Amino acid sequence: MIRAVFFDFDDTLFDDKYCRRCCLEALRKWHPDLESIDIDILEKTHEQLLQSNYGRVLSGELSNADAIMSRMFGLFGSAGIALSMEQARIAADLYNEH
Numbered sequence: 008m009i010r011a012v013f014f015d016f017d018d019t020l021f022d023d024k025y026c027r028r029c030c031l032e033a034l035r036k037w038h039p040d041l042e043s044i045d046i047d048i049l050e051k052t053h054e055q056l057l058q059s060n061y062g063r064v065l066s067g068e069l070s071n072a073d074a075i076m077s078r079m080f081g082l083f084g085s086a087g088i089a090l091s092m093e094q095a096r097i098a099a100d101l102y103n104e105h
Contacts (some may be wrong), residue, residue: 030105031049032105037098037101057074060077
């Protein structure tokens with residue numbers, strides 16, 4: 008029997024914004040060309056990319072790993088930075104570590 012259900016209305020139980028900013032800052036340090044992009048812009052772009060594939064991940068059409076790779080290509084691409092597949096994997100791993 009279920010006794011309790013927790014809901015997290017973004018940043019109430021888990022500070023998603025802080026975590027995302029830490030991850031984005033790690034990416035900025037890893038790739039100096041990204042440092043010139045304002046963190047608020049990176050955060051907004053990341054959120055848009057996250058939302059653009061959210062339904063596909065929930066439906067199983069897109070794996071979480073593929074969605075993360077897509078976000079890395081999109082995030083860096085929005086700054087005019089073309090990543091190789093290997094660089095995108097490194098960026099995704101770095102993001103996930105932080």
